[in-house]
Amino acid sequence: MDCRKFSQGYVLRLDPGEEIVSSLTALVEREGIALASVSALGAANDVTIGIFSTAEKQYHARRYQGDYEISALVGNVTRKDGEPYLHLHITIGNPVTGEVHAGHLTCAVISATLELFLQVWDGEVGRKFSDTVGLNLLEF
Numbered sequence: 001m002d003c004r005k006f007s008q009g010y011v012l013r014l015d016p017g018e019e020i021v022s023s024l025t026a027l028v029e030r031e032g033i034a035l036a037s038v039s040a041l042g043a044a045n046d047v048t049i050g051i052f053s054t055a056e057k058q059y060h061a062r063r064y065q066g067d068y069e070i071s072a073l074v075g076n077v078t079r080k081d082g083e084p085y086l087h088l089h090i091t092i093g094n095p096v097t098g099e100v101h102a103g104h105l106t107c108a109v110i111s112a113t114l115e116l117f118l119q120v121w122d123g124e125v126g127r128k129f130s131d132t133v134g135l136n137l138l139e140f
Helices: 020-031
Strands: 002-006 009-014 036-053 058-080 083-094 099-120 126-130 135-139
Touching (some): 009 036, 020 058, 020 083, 020 099, 058 099
Parallel strands (some): 058 126
Antiparallel strands (some): 009 099, 036 058, 083 099
């Protein structure tokens, strides 16, 4: 991962073989980032995406391997119990096969590159588990 810090945040480039969630988490921990928004695009060849079942109150994940463009990666960085908490959603596709998949990002290994913009916000927003919903919701 290569990155550069600007007054409003960071611009990152991930290279082939690097994993998005672990790389971003490492940067957030190292820099002490408490609140940020994420926007990225690129290409990956090993992606695990999940969807939350509101009836079962649990995530179901599926792994996709092959050539995929990351047309959108959006999300946020907050804190839960003082630790970084990444909430990321991704849309991947392959125009040759006609595949498009989207959901909660669990893991994605870069095949070509990832260009990620991390806008840092002043302040902190926490997370608290909701028994009603079954998720860690924003806590103000």
